[in-house]
Amino acid sequence: MGSDKTMFGSHAATEGERLVASTWWQRAVVYQVYPRSFADGNGDGVGDLLGLIERLDHLAWLGVDAVWISPVFRSPMADFGYDVADYCDIDPLFGDLATIDRLIADAHARDIKVLLDWVPNHTSDQHPWFLESRRDRTNPKADWYVWRDRTANNWLTAFNSGQPAWTYDEQRGQYYLHCFLAQQPDLNWDHPQVQDAMLDTLRFWLDRGVDGFRMDVIHLIAKHLDEDDPADFASKKYSHVPANDVPEVHPRLRRIRSVLDSYPGDRVSVGEVYLLDEERMAAYYGSGDELHLSFNFPFVWSQFRADDLRHRISRTLDILRPRGAWPTWVLSNHDVPRHRTRYGGDEALARIAAAMLLTLPGTPFLYQGEELGLHEAEIPHDRIVDPGLRDGCRAPLPWAIGRHHGWPSDPWLPFPPDADAHSVEAQHLDEDSMLHWYRHLMQVRRRTPQLHTLDLEWVDLGADVLAYRRGGVLVVLNMSSVTVDLPGIVVPLASSIRGLEGLHITSVAPLAAVVAVPA
Numbered sequence: 439m440g441s442d443k444t445m446f447g448s449h450a451a452t453e454g455e456r457l458v459a460s461t462w463w464q465r466a467v468v469y470q471v472y473p474r475s476f477a478d479g480n481g482d483g484v485g486d487l488l489g490l491i492e493r494l495d496h497l498a499w500l501g502v503d504a505v506w507i508s509p510v511f512r513s514p515m516a517d518f519g520y521d522v523a524d525y526c527d528i529d530p531l532f533g534d535l536a537t538i539d540r541l542i543a544d545a546h547a548r549d550i551k552v553l554l555d556w557v558p559n560h561t562s563d564q565h566p567w568f569l570e571s572r573r574d575r576t577n578p579k580a581d582w583y584v585w586r587d588r589t590a591n592n593w594l595t596a597f598n599s600g601q602p603a604w605t606y607d608e609q610r611g612q613y614y615l616h617c618f619l620a621q622q623p624d625l626n627w628d629h630p631q632v633q634d635a636m637l638d639t640l641r642f643w644l645d646r647g648v649d650g651f652r653m654d655v656i657h658l659i660a661k662h663l664d665e666d667d668p669a670d671f672a673s674k675k676y677s678h679v680p681a682n683d684v685p686e687v688h689p690r691l692r693r694i695r696s697v698l699d700s701y702p703g704d705r706v707s708v709g710e711v712y713l714l715d716e717e718r719m720a721a722y723y724g725s726g727d728e729l730h731l732s733f734n735f736p737f738v739w740s741q742f743r744a745d746d747l748r749h750r751i752s753r754t755l756d757i758l759r760p761r762g763a764w765p766t767w768v769l770s771n772h773d774v775p776r777h778r779t780r781y782g783g784d785e786a787l788a789r790i791a792a793a794m795l796l797t798l799p800g801t802p803f804l805y806q807g808e809e810l811g812l813h814e815a816e817i818p819h820d821r822i823v824d825p826g827l828r829d830g831c832r833a834p835l836p837w838a839i840g841r842h843h844g845w846p847s848d849p850w851l852p853f854p855p856d857a858d859a860h861s862v863e864a865q866h867l868d869e870d871s872m873l874h875w876y877r878h879l880m881q882v883r884r885r886t887p888q889l890h891t892l893d894l895e896w897v898d899l900g901a902d903v904l905a906y907r908r909g910g911v912l913v914v915l916n917m918s919s920v921t922v923d924l925p926g927i928v929v930p931l932a933s934s935i936r937g938l939e940g941l942h943i944t945s946v947a948p949l950a951a952v953v954a955v956p957a
């Protein structure tokens with residue numbers, strides 16, 4: 439096996455023509471923790487770091503290799519932590535620095551890596567930097583944010599509020615830019631001191647032993663303010679941030695990368711590059727000297743139909759593989775309705791989706807609760823708290839059967855539907871549950887080296903069947919209503935219909951998933 443250090447950094451090793459995982463994050467399954475809703479250690483109704491520490495054994499049992507924790511830094515919580523008032527401290531709601539040190543140590547003791555959520559585009563309006571910056575036009579931080587005498591473009595804030603992304607500040611007598619809420623002023627990344635200060639926040643956490651970062655809307659750290667958004671932009675279905683994608687972002691990503699690479703142990707960056715085109719997203723990997731990984735939003739928004747998925751997966755692989763860039767696969771996160779619900783709610787389809795996510799070439803990211811098959815929660819009008827109306831996917835995890843579902847008290851949001859049946863307790867006991875299905879798929883993935891490469895060859899088994907070979911391993915996701923005959927006799931390593939593992943089979947039932955090797 440040769441390593442492509444020169445051309446691709448640590449992206450992928452080659453074995454002949456094949457791209458093979460060479461680092462932990464290429465083999466890993468990453469699990470996103472939305473801490474407010476994961477587990478509550480202090481009984482105040484909001485999840486916290488202690489709750490997460492107490493559930494690490496569960497995550498180890500499930501078989502995840504890394505957790506990405508949505509922001510736990512000091513924050514007024516206007517955007518539930520994505521408005522950071524201190525990048526180098528923990529919000530008391532979640533714990534303190536000693537608790538996160540313990541979390542990192544306890545996770546590492548279980549071979550689980552820890553990724554934090556770095557929010558570089560904007561701070562909270564309560565961050566001391568902004569309080570200083572807004573004071574007047576001459577203070578030392580006067581240019582750390584984006585101030586103008588008049589609104590410089592037609593940009594609107596995210597969350598479809600229709601509001602301009604510029605707010606007038608009386609104190610300073612100027613407008614400031616905020617791509618998200620007015621409480622989230624954008625940092626001015628053109629300023630070298632801003633870059634330096636933000637890179638220091640990475641070092642702070644790298645020194646404490648974190649294994650990497652998910653990087654919030656990272657494509658926004660360079661902007662052409664003189665470019666208006668196209669007239670139809672705001673009405674585009676999934677647009678949620680101005681579609682900046684400008685060349686100045688790349689040297690900034692290289693600086694970020696060199697900070698991570700200056701630490702031992704393969705620290706990783708995964709960027710939220712919210713650009714709905716694979717080609718544009720791919721540029722953020724640079725030549726192995728920018729992001730290690732990037733989320734793939736065209737795939738998130740694909741229809742759950744074999745032809746659409748085939749198209750998105752092919753396009754991703756065709757664009758990323760020649761660059762030596764490692765793909766990621768995500769179906770749900772804290773910003774989008776849960777995929778189980780998006781795909782119509784059917785359990786069989788959710789099982790197929792899990793088999794796909796965990797057998798595609800690249801790094802899968804699970805969102806907490808998808809392993810329980812959670813549906814989107816219905817949030818009564820008077821309990822909606824998120825300005826982006828994303829509460830439904832942020833509902834608390836049901837850990838147990840019964841009142842409060844294992845939470846010490848009533849949590850901040852209502853539980854998802856059928857919380858008893860979907861609880862960890864109920865599913866732990868039932869070997870046929872969604873939870874066991876995810877766990878089994880992760881076990882198969884871990885012990886099957888063919889799944890640690892970027893090889894994928896399509897197998898044509900009909901229009902509504904997504905079928906591919908990964909080395910000698912055949913994956914058949916039958917999304918049709920008829921039984922599909924296989925090209926030969928195979929032995930399932932995993933089958934969504936129980937009892938078939940280890941047997942010889944020649945067909946796959948409707949709405950079933952099989953991961954198999956030749957007999």
Ligand code: NOJ
Pocket residue numbers: 517520521557618654655710772773826
């Ligand atoms: C993307 C995050 O995922 C989302 O939750 C947040 O509201 C925005 N970025 C702003 O930070």
